[in-house]
Amino acid sequence: xxxxxxxxxxxxxxxxxxxxxxxxxxxxxxxxxxxxxxxxxxxxxxxxxxxxxxxxxxxxxxxxxxxxxxxxxxxx
Amino acid sequence: xxxxxxxxxxxxxxxxxxxxxxxxxxxxxxxxxxxxxxxxxxxxxxxxxxxxxxxxxxxxxxxxxxxxxxxxxxxxxxxxxxxxxxxxxxxxxxxxxxxxxxxxxxxxxxxxxxxxxxxxxxxxxxxxxxxxxxxxxxxxxxxxxxxxxxxxxxxxxxxxxxxxxxxxxxxxxxxxxxxxxxxxxxxxxxxxxxxxxxxxxxxxxxxxxxxxxxxxxxxxxxxxxxxxxxxxxxxxxxxxxxxxxxxxxxxxxxxxxxxxxxxxxxxxxxxxxxxxxxxxxxxxxxxxxxxxxxxxxxxxxxxxxxxxxxxxxxxxxxxxxxxxxxxxxxxxxxxxxxxxxxxxxxxxxxxxxxxxxxxxxxxxxxxxxxxxxxxxxxxxxxxxxxxxxxxxxxxxxxxxxxxxxxxxxxxxxxxxxxxxxxxxxxxxxxxxxxxxxxxxxxxxxxxxxxxxxxxxxxxxxxxxxxxxxxxxxxxxxxxxxxxxxxxxxxxxxxxxxxxxxxxxxxxxxxxxxxxxxxxxxxxxxxxxxxxxxxxxxxxxxxxxxxxxxxxxxxxxxxxxxxxxxxxxxxxxxxxxxxx
Numbered sequence: 001x002x003x004x005x006x007x008x009x010x011x012x013x014x015x016x017x018x019x020x021x022x023x024x025x026x027x028x029x030x031x032x033x034x035x036x037x038x039x040x041x042x043x044x045x046x047x048x049x050x051x052x053x054x055x056x057x058x059x060x061x062x063x064x065x066x067x068x069x070x071x072x073x074x075x076x
Numbered sequence: 077x078x079x080x081x082x083x084x085x086x087x088x089x090x091x092x093x094x095x096x097x098x099x100x101x102x103x104x105x106x107x108x109x110x111x112x113x114x115x116x117x118x119x120x121x122x123x124x125x126x127x128x129x130x131x132x133x134x135x136x137x138x139x140x141x142x143x144x145x146x147x148x149x150x151x152x153x154x155x156x157x158x159x160x161x162x163x164x165x166x167x168x169x170x171x172x173x174x175x176x177x178x179x180x181x182x183x184x185x186x187x188x189x190x191x192x193x194x195x196x197x198x199x200x201x202x203x204x205x206x207x208x209x210x211x212x213x214x215x216x217x218x219x220x221x222x223x224x225x226x227x228x229x230x231x232x233x234x235x236x237x238x239x240x241x242x243x244x245x246x247x248x249x250x251x252x253x254x255x256x257x258x259x260x261x262x263x264x265x266x267x268x269x270x271x272x273x274x275x276x277x278x279x280x281x282x283x284x285x286x287x288x289x290x291x292x293x294x295x296x297x298x299x300x301x302x303x304x305x306x307x308x309x310x311x312x313x314x315x316x317x318x319x320x321x322x323x324x325x326x327x328x329x330x331x332x333x334x335x336x337x338x339x340x341x342x343x344x345x346x347x348x349x350x351x352x353x354x355x356x357x358x359x360x361x362x363x364x365x366x367x368x369x370x371x372x373x374x375x376x377x378x379x380x381x382x383x384x385x386x387x388x389x390x391x392x393x394x395x396x397x398x399x400x401x402x403x404x405x406x407x408x409x410x411x412x413x414x415x416x417x418x419x420x421x422x423x424x425x426x427x428x429x430x431x432x433x434x435x436x437x438x439x440x441x442x443x444x445x446x447x448x449x450x451x452x453x454x455x456x457x458x459x460x461x462x463x464x465x466x467x468x469x470x471x472x473x474x475x476x477x478x479x480x481x482x483x484x485x486x487x488x489x490x491x492x493x494x495x496x497x498x499x500x501x502x503x504x505x506x507x508x509x510x511x512x513x514x515x516x517x518x519x520x521x522x523x524x525x526x527x528x529x530x531x532x533x534x535x536x537x538x539x540x541x542x543x544x545x546x547x548x549x550x551x552x553x554x555x556x557x558x559x560x561x562x563x564x565x566x567x568x569x570x571x572x573x574x575x576x577x578x579x580x581x582x583x584x585x586x587x588x589x590x591x592x593x594x595x596x597x598x599x600x601x602x603x604x605x606x607x608x609x610x611x612x613x614x615x616x617x618x619x620x621x622x623x624x625x626x627x628x629x630x631x632x633x634x635x636x637x638x639x640x641x642x643x644x645x646x647x648x649x650x651x652x653x654x655x
Contacts, residue, residue, distance in 0.1 A: 002343075005342070008341050008342045008343060009341075009342060011340075011341040011342075012337065012338070012341035012342050015337050015341055016337070019333070019337070023314070023317060023319065023320065024185075027319045027320070027323060028319050031319060031322065031323075036457050036458075036461045037457055039493070040322070040456070040457050040460075040489065040490075040493060041322045043489055043492050043493045044321070044322050044489050045318075045322075046256075046257065047256075047488075047489065047492050049485055049488045049489045049492060050321055050326075050485045051321070051322065051323070051324035051452075051456060051483065051485040051486040051488075051489045052315060052320075052321065052323075052324040052325060052326030052327075052328075052329070052449075052483065052485055052486075053326065053483065053484060053485035054326070054328070054423070054424050054425040054483065054484070054485075054593075054596070055365065055368055055422075055425050055484060055510055055589075056368075056484045056503070056506060056507035056510045057368045057580060057584045057585060057589050058484070058485070058585075058589060058593075059484050059485055059488045059503060061488050061492070061499060061503055062484065062488065062503045062504070062506075062507050063160070063576055063580055063581070064160065064500070065488075065499065065500035065501070065502075065503035065504045065507075066373065066376045066503075066504055066507065066572070066576070067156060067159065067160065067572075067573070067576060068156070068500050068655075069376055069377045069500055069501070069504050069655060070376055070572050071138060071156055072148075072654045072655050073377075073378060073651060073654055073655075074138075075135070075138040075139050075141070075142040075152070076142050076148070076654045
């Protein structure tokens with residue numbers, strides 16, 4: 001038997017509360033607590049690289065990388 | 077992927093001419109090619125004279141500088157920079173398309189900033205940043221002066237003094253590092269609500285045409301699409317939160333999370349269900365992705381790159397699949413190949429292409445991506461830390477990261493942690509691996525249609541005719557490959573510099589990439605809205621998927637490091653010295 005709408009809404013609320021706790025609480029806490037993660041975060045902010053993108057075409061630095069490698073081989 | 081019962085035979089009918097306008101695979105091809113034709117017309121049909129002149133002049137300067145000095149001079153870098161500024165998507169048409177396809181932006185504490193930033197807030201933020209920006213500009217100017225003095229000293233000695241040459245190189249690198257910190261653009265006011273509303277209508281028409289021809293009610297689809305579009309935007313918003321961004325939990329992952337949250341609590345509203353069209357969105361996205369799979373990229377770093385990316389990867393993929401079948405005895409072949417491709421090729425995009433090619437279940441794709449994201453988050457921090465601690469050289473470390481960490485963004489960030497050279501090598505190796513997606517999807521589709529599906533239907537031992545292969549073969553893979561071949565021919569004909577300006581920074585980043593991103597996020601939203609937690613949990617049985625990933629990745633780490641060392645340091649040290 002399907003739970004009542006109130007029950008389902010309560011589940012959604014609880015799930016959202018847990019998610020927000022992770023996003024605003026646990027995730028930043030972990031990031032600030034471990035030196036390698038902090039250093040990594042700094043690199044991400046400085047370079048504007050988005051770690052989660054799917055394909056090379058979404059990382060502007062890939063074009064820089066390709067151009068540098070090709071030009072280094074051609075013009076050195 | 078399949079949302080149907082595995083007992084139901086798929087594609088059991090003969091191919092008919094009417095399939096061209098009634099079947100989803102073909103509509104994915106027509107819609108994908110419509111976008112690519114628009115992109116080609118706007119960005120790549122004619123090379124602007126200014127582009128050609130800039131590239132010719134820059135290459136002449138770089139060649140002359142290379143003749144003179146044994147290191148990369150200021151003029152060499154300035155010439156290269158002039159090439160980097162060439163972007164076909166900077167045209168007025170490109171900016172219009174960008175404004176309408178733009179996804180919710182970065183935010184930290186206030187999610188509304190993802191959609192709307194007022195001019196006063198922007199002015200205040202720029203004013204706060206001004207002292208830092210001014211200081212960075214002053215530092216850049218100072219380091220440039222130092223670099224010029226050092227280079228002049230080396231030049232005056234005829235470039236014969238190795239100490240002066242090394243000093244000039246160090247000062248030039250310091251200038252370039254300082255330059256990097258000043259290159260960020262100022263913040264601008266933003267209001268995405270009107271443009272997103274318009275884009276939503278465009279997408280309803282875009283996908284709705286195919287839905288109508290396939291016999292669906294377009295009005296119902298349009299209404300339902302609003303709900304899916306809203307959830308997709310929430311996913312983009314969460315993926316753009318700064319902390320989530322650092323961890324690499326992208327919009328695609330959030331689309332699944334938010335969708336599953338809704339589906340497994342209040343339940344997916346039935347009014348939205350007509351727009352839950354996972355395969356339709358994914359196939360269209362994959363045809364567009366084909367235009368980003370450019371075969372001329374394979375030689376971007378010479379033979380070493382080909383060996384690390386194109387020799388190691390298939391070995392790891394096949395070995396991991398066989399390990400999963402023979403040792404772990406994973407019951408689902410589609411889950412096995414999806415995880416194997418995800419881990420060995422290039423993460424989520426490879427998982428999507430492979431899952432679609434072998435008609436994996438959406439839960440299998442979800443599981444594969446989830447495992448990949450967790451291990452990517454670990455590896456992108458642990459690997460550079462390990463490389464630095466052990467003292468592995470930058471080029472080797474970069475190649476190792478590029479060949480093993482799943483996602484391109486994480487690869488670039490991890491490489492940047494080691495240094496610019498490592499980042500360049502890592503990103504290039506991963507780009508070459510990305511190109512392998514097309515080949516992987518084709519051979520997986522071929523293997524499944526000729527061997528796996530006939531065996532599952534009790535036809536093993538019997539040869540499968542061409543007609544039957546054609547009936548079974550996922551047609552969108554052909555669209556994907558044709559897009560890849562045509563884009564590769566265009567890219568090859570233009571040459572690497574103009575291709576970068578007009579294909580990468582035009583056709584791809586100007587229209588194909590943004591529309592593809594929307595297609596994938598809509599697809600993952602649909603997956604989330606249609607996934608039951610219990611069904612997903614079933615696939616975790618015995619922890620075999622994680623064991624498969626860990627064993628395969630361990631093998632990948634060893635083989636990639638070995639191949640990178642052999643190629644970059646034993647066989648082609650001259651290429652390594654030039655990078």
